Amino acid sequence: MRINNKELKNNLVFAPMAGVSDVGMRFLCSYYGADATFTEMLSAMAMEHNSSKNRLLTLTTDAEKIKVAQIFGKSPEIMAKIVNDESLEKFDAIDINMGCPAPKIIKNGEGSALMKNALLASKIIKACVNSSKKTVSVKIRLGFDKIVATDFAKMCEDSGASFITVHGRTQSQLFSGSVNYEEIAKVKSAVKIPVIGNGDVVDRESYLKMLGTGVDAVMVGRGAQGKPWIFSVLQGKELKINPYEVAKKHVEILRKYFDEKWLKLYMRKHFLWYLSGVKCASEQRVKIATSNDIEKSLAVLKSIFCDNDFENK
Ligand SMILES: Cc1cc2nc3c(=O)[nH]c(=O)nc-3n(C[C@H](O)[C@H](O)[C@H](O)COP(=O)(O)O)c2cc1C
Numbered sequence: 001m002r003i004n005n006k007e008l009k010n011n012l013v014f015a016p017m018a019g020v021s022d023v024g025m026r027f028l029c030s031y032y033g034a035d036a037t038f039t040e041m042l043s044a045m046a047m048e049h050n051s052s053k054n055r056l057l058t059l060t061t062d063a064e065k066i067k068v069a070q071i072f073g074k075s076p077e078i079m080a081k082i083v084n085d086e087s088l089e090k091f092d093a094i095d096i097n098m099g100c101p102a103p104k105i106i107k108n109g110e111g112s113a114l115m116k117n118a119l120l121a122s123k124i125i126k127a128c129v130n131s132s133k134k135t136v137s138v139k140i141r142l143g144f145d146k147i148v149a150t151d152f153a154k155m156c157e158d159s160g161a162s163f164i165t166v167h168g169r170t171q172s173q174l175f176s177g178s179v180n181y182e183e184i185a186k187v188k189s190a191v192k193i194p195v196i197g198n199g200d201v202v203d204r205e206s207y208l209k210m211l212g213t214g215v216d217a218v219m220v221g222r223g224a225q226g227k228p229w230i231f232s233v234l235q236g237k238e239l240k241i242n243p244y245e246v247a248k249k250h251v252e253i254l255r256k257y258f259d260e261k262w263l264k265l266y267m268r269k270h271f272l273w274y275l276s277g278v279k280c281a282s283e284q285r286v287k288i289a290t291s292n293d294i295e296k297s298l299a300v301l302k303s304i305f306c307d308n309d310f311e312n313k
Helices: 023-031 044-048 052-057 076-082 111-116 118-131 149-159 181-190 204-211 230-234 243-255 260-275 282-290 294-307
Strands: 012-014 036-038 066-072 093-098 135-140 163-167 195-198 217-220
Touching: 012 023, 012 230, 023 036, 023 243, 044 052, 044 066, 044 076, 076 118, 093 111, 093 118, 111 118, 118 135, 118 149, 135 149, 149 163, 149 181, 163 181, 181 195, 181 204, 195 204, 204 217, 204 230, 217 230, 243 260, 243 294, 260 282, 260 294, 282 294
Parallel strands: 012 036, 012 217, 036 066, 066 093, 093 135, 135 163, 163 195, 195 217
Antiparallel strands: none
């Protein structure tokens, strides 16, 4: 599979995740083998109003091999304008979010609500494709309340999308139940453009199951939280990772751009994710969850991963 004429070597992609896919995470996932990384979804409307927050969300590093910026919205005119925004110049592709299930997004007719409105969805894709020289792609779910993914994917292809990503659940499922591999396979067979399969990939077993659908590449989201090295694990590489060192690098990258006040609150969840899977660490978890000091939180991680004889599993 190629994006903007760049070949994906491992066919592994790091997912767009609001509040998670920061520039540090994207650096680390790329370092461990993700070929392509997506920004979290950016509001076309907010960009239209020149939101400074979006400028921080579009930070990238040279480690990212294929950079994809994801936008959401419902106005073909605004989105067609935003794809040419200066802040998106460095990206290889612009992805349109048609899968977000969050109530505040679907209430506005955006995200996965567009899967109930194929006509408008098509207008948005065509407007972005016509206005931009960049690769335009779409990320979808299987449908809103019923499965429509095959027809919807064909519409995306006919409207000019260069590839699509399918999360194998409907909007109404949110994150419940298991991913529907059969429907992802049907989408892959229905279109000629590349398809990225997404949902519940957390280890080699789930990765091979996703590959079994015939998709061209696999996207990983939650499986990379606190474990950006998952992209090496999925390739079958044996690694000895020290999560403390990875967390320290994560902080080092974010510190270049973000102030300490924001960072100490933001990093809490990531520190807790770096700790996940460690048994008997409830006291350390409380320390991190209530800490207002990044160095102290890093020291907690260090005490677990360096001072003890921790074997990463
Ligand atoms: C906290 C969180 C934030 C997310 N934000 C986005 C987003 O900004 N854009 C998007 O297309 N999907 C978003 N998603 C969905 C993921 O990209 C992915 O489709 C979903 O988590 C299923 O993949 P996974 O099982 O590998 O996590 C988000 C998911 C989570 C858990």
